[in-house]
Amino acid sequence: MGPIRLILNLLWFVLGGLIAGLAWFVAGILAAITIVGLPWAFACFRIGSYTLWPFGRDVVWASELTGRPSGAMGVLRFIGNIIWFIPIGLSLMVIHVLAAAACFLSIIGIPFGWAHLKLAAASVFPLGQRIVSSDLADLARRQSAANALVGWRRA
Numbered sequence: 001m002g003p004i005r006l007i008l009n010l011l012w013f014v015l016g017g018l019i020a021g022l023a024w025f026v027a028g029i030l031a032a033i034t035i036v037g038l039p040w041a042f043a044c045f046r047i048g049s050y051t052l053w054p055f056g057r058d059v060v061w062a063s064e065l066t067g068r069p070s071g072a073m074g075v076l077r078f079i080g081n082i083i084w085f086i087p088i089g090l091s092l093m094v095i096h097v098l099a100a101a102a103c104f105l106s107i108i109g110i111p112f113g114w115a116h117l118k119l120a121a122a123s124v125f126p127l128g129q130r131i132v133s134s135d136l137a138d139l140a141r142r143q144s145a146a147n148a149l150v151g152w153r154r155a
Contacts, residue, residue, distance in 0.1 A: 065132065
């Protein structure tokens with residue numbers, strides 16, 4: 001699967017990934033201008049690097065990786081994500097949704113459309129997201145689902 005991912009990443013980079021990644025880095029720089037925006041800036045730079053080279057990696061919640069609930073940080077992240085969404089997240093989401101729609105017009109563009117939809121979701125709630133390999137993301141999601149199933153069975 002390695003050569004296919006490399007080809008997809010190269011095509012992605014040339015056909016708009018660079019521009020999308022630069023949009024995330026500009027958003028990160030804008031957020032970093034103020035000290036208050038540093039959590040969003042770090043998230044933007046993380047997601048921006050993912051945007052440049054998305055195939056073979058995935059976006060997961062930090063709580064899925066650790067297996068622990070977010071607790072109070074989950075509430076703070078939610079508030080931070082709401083604050084983020086109004087000025088910057090909405091515009092990034094619209095850009096990625098429109099790019100996904102354009103990609104879905106051709107059969108060759110379908111993988112790129114899915115990548116744009118993942119990025120659109122990440123642009124809504126960037127705080128608390130981590131970029132990991134696709135294999136690790138699948139393993140974390142399966143483990144999280146197994147833990148949830150055990151919880152349901154106990155109830």
